[in-house]
Amino acid sequence: MRVAVIGAGSWATALAVLLSRNGKEVTMWARRQQQIEEMLEYRENRSYLPGVSLPPQLRLTADLELALADAEAVVLGVPSHAVRETIKRVAGFLKPQQHRLIVNTAKGLEEGSFLRLSQVIASELPDVFRDKIVVLSGPSHAEEVGREIPTAVVAAAAKRETAEAAQDLFMSPAFRVYTNPDVVGVELGGALKNIIALCTGISDGLGFGDNTKAALMTRGLAEIARLGSSLGAQPLTFAGLAGVGDLIVTCTSLHSRNRRAGILIGQGKKLEEALAEIKMVVEGVRTCKVARSLAQNLGVSMPITEQAYQVLFAGADPREGVARLMQRGKTHEMEEVVLNQHW
Numbered sequence: 001m002r003v004a005v006i007g008a009g010s011w012a013t014a015l016a017v018l019l020s021r022n023g024k025e026v027t028m029w030a031r032r033q034q035q036i037e038e039m040l041e042y043r044e045n046r047s048y049l050p051g052v053s054l055p056p057q058l059r060l061t062a063d064l065e066l067a068l069a070d071a072e073a074v075v076l077g078v079p080s081h082a083v084r085e086t087i088k089r090v091a092g093f094l095k096p097q098q099h100r101l102i103v104n105t106a107k108g109l110e111e112g113s114f115l116r117l118s119q120v121i122a123s124e125l126p127d128v129f130r131d132k133i134v135v136l137s138g139p140s141h142a143e144e145v146g147r148e149i150p151t152a153v154v155a156a157a158a159k160r161e162t163a164e165a166a167q168d169l170f171m172s173p174a175f176r177v178y179t180n181p182d183v184v185g186v187e188l189g190g191a192l193k194n195i196i197a198l199c200t201g202i203s204d205g206l207g208f209g210d211n212t213k214a215a216l217m218t219r220g221l222a223e224i225a226r227l228g229s230s231l232g233a234q235p236l237t238f239a240g241l242a243g244v245g246d247l248i249v250t251c252t253s254l255h256s257r258n259r260r261a262g263i264l265i266g267q268g269k270k271l272e273e274a275l276a277e278i279k280m281v282v283e284g285v286r287t288c289k290v291a292r293s294l295a296q297n298l299g300v301s302m303p304i305t306e307q308a309y310q311v312l313f314a315g316a317d318p319r320e321g322v323a324r325l326m327q328r329g330k331t332h333e334m335e336e337v338v339l340n341q342h343w
């Protein structure tokens with residue numbers, strides 16, 4: 001299968017390298033010609049994925065039409081805020097008979113519309129492409145995928161054959177792909193865990209310990225599942241790779257851009273300073289704002305997300321945020337379950 005990978009950041013590059021090693025004919029598109037020239041010169045994406053060689057057969061271009069001209073699968077690897085403008089441009093070159101798979105790999109929610117990214121993509125494409133949209137998510141840092149470190153992820157699509165086509169495309173000895181019909185859950189798990197990763201980073205930056213991290217991850221998963229279920233996700237999905245799996249990797253890895261940004265904030269840096277230092281996209285920041293509004297609109301309790309919002313956008317002291325979480329009104333761990341039982 002011929003593949004166009006749209007975007008040339010760390011994740012797009014790792015996936016282009018993976019697909020290329022899988023024997024696919026891959027063309028990777030970057031929006032800047034200068035970046036293409038750098039990658040052609042060094043056969044490496046030094047800005048976003050240093051130390052990973054680009055296979056000689058991987059084609060590189062800044063010409064979007066050329067990238068899509070003979071592709072059958074399109075893999076979108078741009079950040080969430082760029083998904084709508086990018087798919088709009090891509091749409092102009094798509095042909096229903098030729099382009100059989102549209103894979104989104106970004107993790108986030110659209111500001112303003114509250115849409116999941118597969119919904120954003122669907123809204124910009126003719127109906128004939130609806131069944132071809134797949135979401136690839138799960139615990140998968142580009143730095144490790146680029147080095148063929150064993151990784152397992154999920155491909156979710158409304159139609160089983162579509163998810164299986166993505167599974168066939170990406171599967172390799174070091175990259176195991178499971179299918180899942182729960183597009184809502186897989187997408188929300190991937191987007192919302194970034195907020196919690198920022199929080200565990202803040203906790204580490206403040207000098208708190210493993211107990212704090214475990215508490216944030218567990219209670220974070222509870223609020224992810226609460227919002228997710230209210231939006232139609234299957235609760236079990238949050239126990240899978242796109243839920244707890246991705247939460248674990250992002251909250252504990254030093255590869256995580258979200259966790260690293262959180263550490264800097266916990267150490268006293270302002271949000272803008274932390275983002276400037278990380279250089280790559282820190283999706284949890286935008287997602288925090290969107291998720292907080294969404295939760296408020298739906299009447300869903302997300303106390304960790306609320307405190308993250310206060311720290312990131314309202315100038316709250318991170319230490320006070322932790323204190324407010326610790327001293328909230330008393331509650332039960334499984335409130336949804338207990339409310340429906342005599343106990």
Ligand SMILES: NC(=O)C1=CN([C@@H]2O[C@H](COP(=O)(O)OP(=O)(O)OC[C@H]3O[C@@H](n4cnc5c(N)ncnc54)[C@H](OP(=O)(O)O)[C@@H]3O)[C@@H](O)[C@H]2O)C=CC1
Nearest residue numbers: 008009010011078079080082106107140141142280281283
């Ligand atoms: N990195 C990872 O390990 C993983 C990331 N993801 C997800 O993948 C998505 C991309 O993340 P990641 O690769 O880390 O990001 P990076 O910060 O590494 O790269 C961002 C890339 O997107 C490009 N870009 C930025 N804005 C636009 C735009 N408006 N139009 C087109 N291209 C644009 C940048 O180009 P330029 O250099 O010109 O600014 C750059 O090539 C995120 O949603 C992330 O959550 C998912 C799994 C793993």
Ligand SMILES: O=C(CO)COP(=O)(O)O
Nearest residue numbers: 138139140141256257258
């Ligand atoms: O989603 C990811 C790993 O699965 C990447 O997380 P970061 O953006 O925090 O690096």
